[in-house]
Amino acid sequence: DIQMTQSPSSLSASVGDRVTITCRASQALSNSLAWYQQQPGKAPKLLLYAASRLASGVPSRFSGSGSGTDYTLTIRSLQPEDFATYYCQQYYFTPTWTFGQGTKVEIK
């Protein structure tokens, strides 16, 4: 089974900071990777798909990159509403979805 490993598991940052979250897959994904944001008590929200394509309505301060097994989510200038938990998800091995364990972004 494919494994998705995010790092770090949590981080503290300030408004305006640049934040980077990494996702590593145990097998190559050919860019079939999505990123989600989840606020407490809310459903996940799609941020990016195909590793680097912004979902509709998502601010441009969010960006994604990577290839093969290694992918990155970057938030260019952290805003107060960005404090949340972020998940990567592979869909290369469709129909199965596999999620990373999550990265919690907290206020420093």
Place this chain on the structure above:
Amino acid sequence: QVQLVQSGAEVKKPGASVKVSCKASGYSFTGYYIHWVRQAPGQGLEWMGRFNPNSGDTNYAQKFQGRVTMTRDTSISTAYMELSRLRSDDTAVFYCAREGGDAGDYWGQGTLVSVSS
């Protein structure tokens, strides 16, 4: 606009079954797969399976095989997920999500299922 609206919270006893509904609106219900995802308290997201509302075909995660059943009623654009033989560690929020562009582009609001004797 696209919406997935799920049924309300449930409290069940161990060994019972629960059936969660997910009503779709704002798009062609039979044109998109529906996935079900579980999230235990304080934990991450766990994929349960995928359902084809057009054909009724299912793909279940091995962990839930034999306990989960996904169905639909196309006349009311609603998908269902039934989980049987509930245990206390099944306490979780269950989400339905539409597969758009391969990822989950729209999600239901979640349904909390609590299992306790």
